[in-house]
Amino acid sequence: MQETIDLAAGPQHPNQFALLRQRRFAPFFWTQFAGAANDNLFKFAFTVMVTYQLSVGWLPPKMAGLVIGALFILPFLLFSATSGQLTDKWDKTRMFRFVKNLEIGIMLLAAWGFYAANVPVLLGCTFLMGLHSTLFGPVKFAYLPQVLRSSELTGGNGMVEMGTFVAILLGNVAGGLLVAVPEIGHLQVAIACVALAVVGRVVAQFIPSAPATDPGLVVNWNPVTETWRNLRLAHGNLVVFRSLLGISWMWFFGAVFLSQFPSFAKEVLHGDEQVASLLLVVFSIGIGTGSLLCEVLSRRHVEIGLVPLGAIGMSVFAIDLYFASRGLPPADGLHLLAFVSQPAHWRVIADLALLSLFAGLYSVPMYALIQMRSQPTHRARIIAANNILNALFMIASSVIAGALLGAGASIPQIFLCVGIANAVVAGYIFLLVPEYLLRFVAWMVSHIVYRFKVRGDEHIPVEGAAILACNHVSFVDAVLLMAASPRPIVFLMDHRIFRVPVLGWLFRLAKAIPIAPRAEDPVAYEAAFAAAAKVLQDGNLLGIFPEGGITRDGTLQPFKGGIMKILETAPVPVVPMALTNLWGSYFSRVEQGGAMVRPFRRGVFNRVGLNVGAAMTVAETTPEALRARVDTLLRART
The missing domain is CATH 1.20.1250.20 (MFS general substrate transporter like domains)
Incomplete structure (x- = not known):
């Protein structure tokens, strides 16, 4: 034989x-x-x-x-x-x-x-x-x-x-x-x-x-x-x-x-x-x-x-x-x-x-x-x-x-x-094929702007649909997640980030899904969730930031319930992620001042990381349980 x-x-x-x-x-x-x-x-x-x-x-x-x-x-x-x-x-x-x-x-x-x-x-x-x-x-x-x-x-x-x-x-x-x-x-x-x-x-x-x-x-x-x-x-x-x-x-x-x-x-x-x-x-x-x-x-x-x-x-x-x-x-x-x-x-x-x-x-x-x-x-x-x-x-x-x-x-x-x-x-x-250009930008950011190290990348699915849920620390979080994943990711992102020069164009090129609060624009809110469900139904990766916005003080904020709405129509595994050591860098906010105002406030080639945890099933996933898992990954940085 x-x-x-x-x-x-x-x-x-x-x-x-x-x-x-x-x-x-x-x-x-x-x-x-x-x-x-x-x-x-x-x-x-x-x-x-x-x-x-x-x-x-x-x-x-x-x-x-x-x-x-x-x-x-x-x-x-x-x-x-x-x-x-x-x-x-x-x-x-x-x-x-x-x-x-x-x-x-x-x-x-x-x-x-x-x-x-x-x-x-x-x-x-x-x-x-x-x-x-x-x-x-x-x-x-x-x-x-x-x-x-x-x-x-x-x-x-x-x-x-x-x-x-x-x-x-x-x-x-x-x-x-x-x-x-x-x-x-x-x-x-x-x-x-x-x-x-x-x-x-x-x-x-x-x-x-x-x-x-x-x-x-x-x-x-x-x-x-x-x-x-x-x-x-x-x-x-x-x-x-x-x-x-x-x-x-x-x-x-x-x-x-x-x-x-x-x-x-x-x-x-x-x-x-x-x-x-x-x-x-x-x-x-x-x-x-x-x-x-x-x-x-x-x-x-x-x-x-x-x-x-x-x-x-x-x-x-x-x-x-x-x-x-x-x-x-x-x-x-x-x-x-x-x-x-x-x-x-x-x-x-x-x-x-x-x-x-x-x-x-x-x-x-x-x-x-x-x-x-x-x-x-x-x-x-x-x-x-x-x-x-x-x-x-x-x-x-x-x-x-x-x-x-x-x-x-x-x-x-x-x-x-x-x-x-x-x-x-x-x-x-x-x-x-914008994916080439997007991956090039992600590679440049993760190799030149930062020294980026990924732990647990074997948990990122190489095939099939999944939600990647990560803490939100900076304006380039999505770019770093692109660099970590072997597959394209479609992001569900706050509509305001699309107004940021260059980054907004980049995220539009990546076909990211803008989402506005329900009270502000209920039609856009529902359309965003419908688009997110379609991404998963097509067998692709969806990236979300459950905090709903970039942290202002470096701490992990409460997770919103939008992920449960997505899982109702597209029950898929949820992969928890935590970006580490990114707070205080050029693309993040700081307690005194906004983002992208002092290019070298932390020097150059900052060490930042991404810790990826094992996927959670739909039955395991709640906003609180997911936040706890991300918080554990955040504290696991070395």
């Missing part, structure tokens, strides 16, 4: 690297690592062979990279939809092993192609390796949410992203070195490709079973109609669909830089092949570093607030790369040491490293969000839709970059255009 994974029984790990010691993750990681390395070893060795070593009249060297790249991407357009269906229908482990068996067959054929220097055979293998990657993509990203907890998704995706780019780097380096060895280079590449495929298949044997999520699915073998159906399926969840567009834009952005590295190194930086390789190394290390930083910066949540931060960094350093690469001193074929010895080049390297680091911060939370928010029954088909969009955006990047070059634009000018376009596209996406 095949082993399966029980998430609840597995131990919590101290960090994302500890996943490499766990059966549910390590064999999968090394399987995808070997596959990515093999893809790139094969492609780069083949490119070098037809560019430098063979004379193929119908495939000129300047076209070789473009043709090989296009053949590799084509299967993503043709077969991603079918791949997504098979992944949802079959056990994920069965898919892994099938794909790895296919890879061995392709590499045996490619080994003969390298040995015989048969270009048509190797072009066919390029298409087949694209098919291999097309089949592997959906199962790779659909497997992770089946075997990782929600708190591990960001770290797991970060490890996969880091591993993929390291594998790309090592594959390119190995392919270039092996194929260049006189007389035996082609044989060495053939042996290495087959060996990597076999290693990947052996490791895949140890991946535990991940059962099919939709075993009754009837496969539609028509790629055109199924591709359209997948895109419509993804569009059914607008947050997920727009996140797919955001990821595809990142691939557009990255493809522009990766495709231009050889020409950028030669024509702008005046360097040789070693300098071009350095750019690839720096880019890969930057992506890997940014991917790994996501878990540290997100407190092990799926923290999409990092996405705007990543987008800002991508634009800033892409634009600065344009200015850094202008007016460099002329030279002729600088070797690596000569290139790095000139201080004028350090800024270029720094821009490229930081640009790619922020790209890692941008992409990993988006992948994790898609995995978490997609329905398990068709998660792989959503990933397949993402692969289709990625391929289209990468093709578009090649066409647009080629058109700009044809129109006389320089490579630095293309980088400038992409940096500006990234700012425009990212801003548009964040306005369409």
Whole structure:
């Protein structure tokens, strides 16, 4: 019997690297690592062979990279939809092993192609390796949410992203070195490709079973109609669909830089092949570093607030790369040491490293969000839709970059255009999906304005409806609760807070529900409770402040009875919360004076906290009992 994974029984790990010691993750990681390395070893060795070593009249060297790249991407357009269906229908482990068996067959054929220097055979293998990657993509990203907890998704995706780019780097380096060895280079590449495929298949044997999520699915073998159906399926969840567009834009952005590295190194930086390789190394290390930083910066949540931060960094350093690469001193074929010895080049390297680091911060939370928010029954088909969009955006990047070059634009000018376009596209996406912007503000407040520590966050439900009931200390209480929760929260808030500049706009963007006293506006009062009940009936989180207003003296005020009115129409669990050490800070009132009048009255980076208690049932909940539970949490601060 095949082993399966029980998430609840597995131990919590101290960090994302500890996943490499766990059966549910390590064999999968090394399987995808070997596959990515093999893809790139094969492609780069083949490119070098037809560019430098063979004379193929119908495939000129300047076209070789473009043709090989296009053949590799084509299967993503043709077969991603079918791949997504098979992944949802079959056990994920069965898919892994099938794909790895296919890879061995392709590499045996490619080994003969390298040995015989048969270009048509190797072009066919390029298409087949694209098919291999097309089949592997959906199962790779659909497997992770089946075997990782929600708190591990960001770290797991970060490890996969880091591993993929390291594998790309090592594959390119190995392919270039092996194929260049006189007389035996082609044989060495053939042996290495087959060996990597076999290693990947052996490791895949140890991946535990991940059962099919939709075993009754009837496969539609028509790629055109199924591709359209997948895109419509993804569009059914607008947050997920727009996140797919955001990821595809990142691939557009990255493809522009990766495709231009050889020409950028030669024509702008005046360097040789070693300098071009350095750019690839720096880019890969930057992506890997940014991917790994996501878990540290997100407190092990799926923290999409990092996405705007990543987008800002991508634009800033892409634009600065344009200015850094202008007016460099002329030279002729600088070797690596000569290139790095000139201080004028350090800024270029720094821009490229930081640009790619922020790209890692941008992409990993988006992948994790898609995995978490997609329905398990068709998660792989959503990933397949993402692969289709990625391929289209990468093709578009090649066409647009080629058109700009044809129109006389320089490579630095293309980088400038992409940096500006990234700012425009990212801003548009964040306005369409305000959750990204809201989480970014929450992340900034909880990491820069305050040093925010959450205790008991495991009590915040990761699915299903619940009321989050918290004491009310400051004007940014809701923002801090947003930062603590892995899911969006809809807040029921005093209507007067919507008049506060900036914060009022922010809460309106968050679709917070304004509530006025019954005596002041009975119609708005009833409408607020009806809206709150609808939030819970839809299975979402509702945040309330039962005191009815911000405390004026720092003490916990009596709780009002509005929560009982909500529970009458939507009986859901109530999670008590207590914000600690926030009284007296800039956004809170003080006994002598109002809020937001003395920015540094408590210094900077104040330590504040949130204590979260176990959920109370409807039967347990009364205003008095809830207040007592919050008061206990308030006194538990350390």
